[in-house]
Amino acid sequence: MTAPRPGAHAPATPQRIEVLAVTGIGEVRPGDDVAALLTAAATGTGAEADAAAGVGLRDGDIVVVTSKIVSKAEGRVRQAPDRTQAIMDETERVVARRGDTVISQTRHGFVMAAAGVDASNTDPGTVLLLPEDPDASARRIRAGLGGRVGVIVSDTFGRPWRNGLTDVAIGAAGVRPLDDFRGTSDTYGNPLSATVTALADEIAGAAELVKGKLDGVPVAIVRGLSHLVTEDDGPGVTPLVRPADEDLFRYGSRDVVFARRTIREFADRPVDPEAVRRAVAAGIAAPAPHHTTPWRFVLLESPETRTKLLDAMREAWIDDLRGDGFGEQSIAKRVKRGDVLREAPYLVVPCLVMEGSHTYRDDRRNASEREMFIVATGAGVENFLIQLAVEGLGSAWVSSTMFCRPIVREVLDLPESWDPMGCVAVGHAAAPPRDRAPRTPEDFILTR
Template identity: 50%
Template sequence: MSALHLNAPSGIGEITDGTDLAELALDHCELVSGDVLAITSKVVSKAEGRRGTGPREVSLAAETDRIVARRGPTQIVRNRLGLTMAAAGIDASNVAAGEHLLLPLDPDGTARRIRARIFTATGANVAVVITDTAGRAWRTGQTDIAIGAAGLLVQEEFAGREDAYGNPLAVTAPAVADELAGAAELASGKLGGRPFVVIRGRADLVLPAGEDGTGAGILNRPDGEDLFGLGARAAVLAALVGRDAVAFGAPAPVDDLVLALTELGGGSVETLSEQVRWTPAEGRMPSAAALAALGHAYAWQGVVDAAEGGTVLFRPLVP
């Protein structure tokens, strides 16, 4: 029987610029080898002086790599860390009026430094996770995720194994760093002033001393590999104006293009080497603008065959 124990000490006090988080954690947390120390990104940002005092919009623009979706004043963006978050993760809670906090510059690096400090001071081989709150597509509410990690196996790989019924597991890969971050948030709470959580019971996920591992950054799906790289409205606009191609990814598989063409204009589709020849049903030839938008989204360029006015030739766009 396994058990997970979480302890979130109180009495930490206010974090200011230059606060030594490793020393603070050692003063308040009882750590032994195999523990995972979760630290909220808010205190990391405060300790590292990541405070903004001007207009929040200016900070948002500086932290944004690209806009994913926009609804009224709400912006979901992919930020400079590769995280897709509302307002780039900028937080205006638990700070003085007129201030806001930006995410840490290098959460994985911060986790590595704190882990090393703890090992040097105590000899305890612990993993460190930097956590932050994020929303989820298709789900209301928020939960904490790992935005930085050191000394932790952040993702387990079950592909190639079999379940109890003998069924092969193909893509099962639990993001255990995020699961630990969510568990830590249950112990710390949002308003309790408990930024440190000691998680005990998953020593199997803690890497040997001196091995920091991949960090949490690998949990960010690369641009172009995410099936939802743009919001619904943003995707339509991006296709129409021919921008944000990276969010659509590499040229779509031929079968995906064929399905899209069949839905768009019916007719017949012939797949050739590096080329797709499409003859829409009578009267269903799309406009040049529609062809351009489809080609941009699927990364296949469609050109009307001059010799055969009712036929369009598609070739994959070179990245």
């Protein structure tokens, strides 16, 4: 059996866990000290505490705090007649949309309904925003509580494929967020290769059983998990947020087309060839005339081949520009703008083939036949680009190979019947793309 990572998972399952509601906290206002309110309520000494409130706070306890009171204390309250503008302001990326329901990614990396903007349990005409930095909030609360305790800031999330809501951790301090069993074996000796338990989320969900949505109990203490409490603040919830490249469901079906963006600056990271091949599979699913398959995708996975092709294309471009009367300084600027292909770690040359096309007696119909195949090739490339975005890859479709097709065929040893239709730069975006200029569909529609 492969030894687990040091400290990767708990040494044993606890035999008893208690979840205790902390009552008597009362209404939280901007500027309140959450840790002081919790201490007073947990010990039964606060002004609003009742006889049942004094559950105490012990070393090894994990305190789960609803994000709403953290947001209120930190002044994350906004005047708003409705949530629409607040949701837009808090949204970094729209993942899916249906009617008035918006699933958004926040700048924290959380994917949740309405970017976490909440109009419940707050004064009419106001909304609550998520804490600016929930991990930092958890660290401050933990420092204020003192002792060896953990703190989780929780919020309510929906879940794909499942009805109902549950609380999860959006901030943590002093709590190990994950239990990683990869590299170990189960009781039958089967190797575990994908088992990673979201401990912080499980604790947040357990705490919600005693907090409730309507009972006015924003805090719970989970007791019996002291082995998950760490001496330092730890990594927070960062390990719980799935990286974009590992997210198989990054985009909602209604918004996946809009995920495709032209990327011209790429990070120095390799591209998974299998991801590109999956994108090709999407490309060849496009419609085409006469049940044909007019697409071919040349994958330039060799750095030497990419350099050889780009050098030959650059020389051909320079010759064309000189022939058009451009000066050397102007030529240098134009060539520099074409470096997006040279900076990309992966290139793809989509090609058009006319196999299966019909031949007619007049040039007009033959020209229309070719146009149909060109349109089909464009549809295939668009499918390809969209799937690259789904795979977490950026791309830029550049027309350059269309201006020197004989050279491209020669360098890549392509059949004469293959027409290169530009070149697609592929890679991981070095920075988020710029916002699109707003476009209104009605501006592009003519109704008869």
